[in-house]
Amino acid sequence: MSVFRSILALLVLGLASPVLAEPIGFFQLSDTRYNPSVPAPEDRFGFGVGERPVRHDQMVSYLTEIAQGSDRITVETIGYTHEHRPILFFVVTSPENQSRIEDIRAAHLAQLDPAAAAGNGPAIVWLNYGVHGAEPSGMDAAIPMLYHLAAAEGAEIEQTLRDSVVLITAVFNPDGHNRRASLVEMFGSDIAVTDPAHAQHNWPSARTNHYWFDLNRQWLLQTQPESQAWLTQWHHWKPQVSADFHEMGTDATFYFHPGEPRRLNPLIPGRARELTRNIAQHHIGFLDQEARLYTTEEGFDNFYVGKGSTYPQVNGSLGILFEIGSARGGLIESNHGLVSHGDNVRTQFRTGLTTIAGALAQRREIAAYQRQFFADAAASAGRDRTRGYVFSAEGDPARLNLFLDLLDRHDVTVHALARDLRADGRTYRAGEAYIVPMQQRQYVMIRALFDRVTSFEENVFYDVSGWTLPLAYDLEYSALTGNLSAQSLGEVARPGNIAFSAPPVSSYGYVLRWSDYYAPRALYRLLDADIRVRIATETAMIMTHEGLIEFGPGTAFIPLVGQDVSAADIHDLAGRIAAEDGVPVYSATTGSTPGDTPDLGDRNGFRPVERPEILLLFDDGISLYDAGEVWHQLDHRMQIPVTLRRKSELAGLDWSRYTHLVVVGGNNTGFAGADLERIRDWIRDDGGVLIASRQAAQMAQRAFFDLDEDADDAAAETGEPVRRDYAAMPVDDAEHVIGGAIFAGDLDTSHPIGFGYSDRFIAVHRNTEFVLDRPEDDPFAVVVEYAADPLLSGYASQRRRDEIAGTPAVIAQRLGRGSVVMFADNPNFRATFRGPEKMFLNAVFFGGLINRPRGDY
Known part of the structure; x- marks a missing residue:
């Protein structure tokens, strides 16, 4: 019998720590009483946490039942995934705090203004559970956590709840987790198979959401419904501490922040590391007590601000990353023994508790840090040579609106441009451009979004190094270095639905420009309706119901002649495109164009396109x-x-x-x-x-x-061999x-x-x-x-x-x-x-x- 099988036999016989699943007692704290009226997970699932995957619907049902039966917990659905699974958000605190929860939140946000008096409210702690569906212990830990917060009794838990508001999202990635649960069940066996090669341990696609996006890169980019739901709540509260629970390779042990000290984003104050290190002492106390292996301050950095543990740090919060060696299908061999999912869940749950304890132990220091963060931001904004940014998107209001939506999600205040402004040799026009003033609470976040950074202390990156989002959105934008005139700042701008009125009925045809972001969607709708469309291959001056307009290459012309679809149906679809796709549609009044531009019937100037398959x-x-x-x-x-x-x-x-x-x-x-x-x-x-x-x-x-595959290979360099120290390999490898x-x-x-x-x-x-x-x-x-x-x-x-x-x-x-x-x-x-x-x-x-x-x- 192999060593692993011998260990497994002992564990199954109960001669060592439990590895698969135990009743809730495995997760309960030994010195804490629990209310027996709160149902345990196994009472609802029919199995213990760690024995088999908990489906998302099971989790939703159980956690909702706990919340609804507790005067300590409220729950709401804050959004839905692409596969229409709900994302639950829990607010946990004492019953007394629950009765005035909005006052607590408002007071917390108000004291972030440097001009306001400092507050003395509860600590606001946020727990991220399950952003990667293939990392289940980070999600399943929400089960014992909410059970504990609902059922634990005694002076200690009551004091904790009086002094804190714990915010829990369960789970961040329901679609990915559900995919993982299905795959694990598909290859499940009556006898646990610990061989890492077993199919039950391999399901990489479960990491992502429905469209295969890594949601832990979505804190900054905000293109997916899951991230949009949770970030709305994050800024609704602006927590002081944010903990993010993950898994890594099975042979790894357990990691927690602070991160790699040499790769810290310069926008993050050094004081954040000190406070995070103090919280880490609470994790260490628990882990040492159980003689567990762990590591900290190495491997994982805090440079890319779009991750769940780094984004909070450019928004005045402390961000803490947890990574545990994954048990994959439930029980798996590693180079340091058997790893079990149930035990991983317990570790993630217990370090969630030590996060709360660490936050409470320096509650006033953390509150002062968060307040100082925004005071320093205001002072930096006052010294910054850049007073604001102006931006526009010529010919594409939808793309402009998408950027407004992004800024709004990051709580950045934007103003409409009230009068024309000249910057960088470009004229930005009122009604078509917007201004972001630097003098606002989100100054640091604006820097993270707009700065162009090309020099670095060290060129080793866990993720991307450059995220200048106006460039990503292909905007025309300029930094404004003079004082912003009050006359230039119009009303505060909010994103909205881009919609246009239907064009008047044409007797000749309809035109839509290609510069609009959703023009491809509109064109496909036309082609899918079997409407023939001709595409301009060069600039054309077209007479429309709004007069003579210059349209660029890519403009779509929908003639009425030669169609198998009625003119009335074409007009109806043109109206729906204007309203639903936000693409203006123009009525052409003649096929003749002035000057050297092609007429609408020109076979080279306007060429037919087919529906893509x-x-x-x-x-x-x-x-x-x-x-x-x-x-x-x-x-x-x-x-x-x-x-x-x-x-x-x-x-x-x-x-x-x-x-x-x-x-x-x-x-x-x-x-x-x-x-x-x-x-x-x-x-x-x-x-x-x-x-x-x-x-x-x-x-x-x-x-x-x-092309010759080796044609561009560089010739071998001659000269003396180069010898370098092995310790320099990570940085030297990353040099180019x-x-x-x-x-x-x-x-x-x-x-x-x-x-x-x-x-x-x-x-x-x-x-x-x-x-x-x-x-x-x-x-x-x-x-x-x-x-x-x-x-x-x-x-x-x-x-x-x-x-x-x-x-x-x-x-x-x-x-x-x-x-x-x-x-x-x-x-x-x-x-x-x-x-x-x-x-x-x-x-x-x-x-x-x-x-x-x-x-x-």
């Missing part, structure tokens, strides 16, 4: 995150159906059904020989359009354009990485992939190190070229900057009857880079409009 590949080495971002962009935002198919399952596919194939990056974007030949034939002979990003773009160049940075590109707005843009400047996200080769026989193929000095924000070594400068960022080439569009990086990155997203959608709709050069170049 899209095949998106995933799995088998393709990045699930990248594929999910494409799926979300097309399906959720643009309402375009997408066929999802595993890359390894292409045999027998009816390729004639599809017009577009999307292949994203990953560690294996290559195809088997037969599949590669079929894709080449589909592009060359059937006119298919391949859209490839990151490593898949490099693969496409090699596979379809006869690109830490998720933002680069500047020059966009050919006359190219079909560049239709709908107002200027040639484009900001693109980049975290790959290779470069695409410039096509030698097609000088028109480079849609975007990196600037000579390309880095806008984030980290990239000078070597990488030099290598990337002037190289293609986006290439679009004909291949036979079809086209291949190649993105050096991910245009849909985390559903946030609104500029490159439009290029991706242009590839979907206009990939067939790309012409092949005829000259000898």
Whole structure:
């Protein structure tokens, strides 16, 4: 019998600590009485926590029952997931505090104003449970936590509840957790299988939400309903301490903050580390008492502000990350013995209690720190040379509204621009632009959103290094260095629904511009209704019901002649597009255009497009995150159906059904020989359009354009061998990485992939190190070229900057009857880079409009 099987036998016989599941007594504190009228989990589930996965619906039912039966707890549903599962939010405190909970919250927020008197209210502690569905102990810990807070009796718990308000979200990622529970149950066995290779221990897709987004990167970006729900509550309370519970690799032990001291975002005060370290002493006391292995202050950093443990720290709170070695399916072998899910849940639960205890032990110090954070922010804003930011989005009110919504979610105050303003050689017009003043409570958050950072103390990053969100949203924006005039600040702006009135009935046809964010959704609605649409390939002056208007390339013209759909139905759909998609629709009054612009019947100036039928590949080495971002962009935002198919399952596919194939990056974007030949034939002979990003773009160049795989390999350097200390490896290895940075590109707005843009400047996200080769026989193929000095924000070594400068960022080439569009990086990155997203959608709709050069170049 193996050592692991011997240990397992002893544990099952009860001769050692329990490993699978115990009644609630396993989680109860030995020196605490519990109210027997509060139902235990096993009374409702039929099994103990840790014995088998707790489904989300079971958890919702049980925790709601506890809350409704307790005068200490209130519960509300704060949002729903893509799969329409509820997200529950619990407020836990003493019955006396519950009776005046709104007064407590209002007083807490009021004392954050440096001009107001300091408060002396309860500590406000937030517990994040279950942001990653594949990390179940972080979610299941909410069960014993809420049971304990409801059922524990005695002077200690009553004092804790009087002195604190505990805010619990259960759970952050219901869809991912439900996927995990189903997969674990699918491969469950009567006898626990501890072999890490067992299928029950492997379900990476459960980490993410429905569209495969990592929700722990959503605190900043706010594109998913789960994060939008919880961040609303976070700012509703602005807690003083936020704890975030996770799992890591099975062979790891237990980690807690403070994080890596050398990688601290400069916007986070050093005092935050001191207070967090003091709280950590409470974790250490518990863990030492039980002789558990743990580590702190290493490996995990606090640089990227979009994570659950770092975002609070640029908003005046203390953020604490917990990471425990995962038990995966429930009980698994590790290099330090057997790891059980039930035991992990207990550890996460108990360190949740030590977080509350640590917060209460320095309650006044933490309250003073939070208050000082905002006082220092006000003082810094007063000294800052930048007094505010002005921004606009020419020709795209929907994209502008999306950015307003983002700022609103981060509690940033925005004003409408009341009068025209000149900055950076650009005129920002009243009614079309907005101002963010720096002098406001969220000064630090504004810095996190708007700053361009390109120099770093250390170039090792747990996540991306550059997040300048006005660049990501492709906004025109400028820093304002003079005093802001009160006359420039209009009313406080709020996001709203963008809707336009229906155009008047036309006797000729309708026009919609391509610069609007949801124009692709509108175009697909037209094509899906079997309405013929013609796309402008150059600027056209069109006479409309609002007079003569200049429309750019990409403009959609819907003629009334030659349609199989009635004019009345076309007008009805045009009205719904204006109202529902926020895309203005114009009535054309004549087909004649003035000057040199093409008439609406010009066969080259206005070309027909077909409805796209899209095949998106995933799995088998393709990045699930990248594929999910494409799926979300097309399906959720643009309402375009997408066929999802595993890359390894292409045999027998009816390729004639599809017009577009999307292949994203990953560690294996290559195809088997037969599949590669079929894709080449589909592009060359059937006119298919391949859209490839990151490593898949490099693969496409090699596979379809006869490039030598080793052509760009650097020659071996000569000279003396280099010897470096092993301890320097992490930093030296990272010297020439690109830490998720933002680069500047020059966009050919006359190219079909560049239709709908107002200027040639484009900001693109980049975290790959290779470069695409410039096509030698097609000088028109480079849609975007990196600037000579390309880095806008984030980290990239000078070597990488030099290598990337002037190289293609986006290439679009004909291949036979079809086209291949190649993105050096991910245009849909985390559903946030609104500029490159439009290029991706242009590839979907206009990939067939790309012409092949005829000259000898």
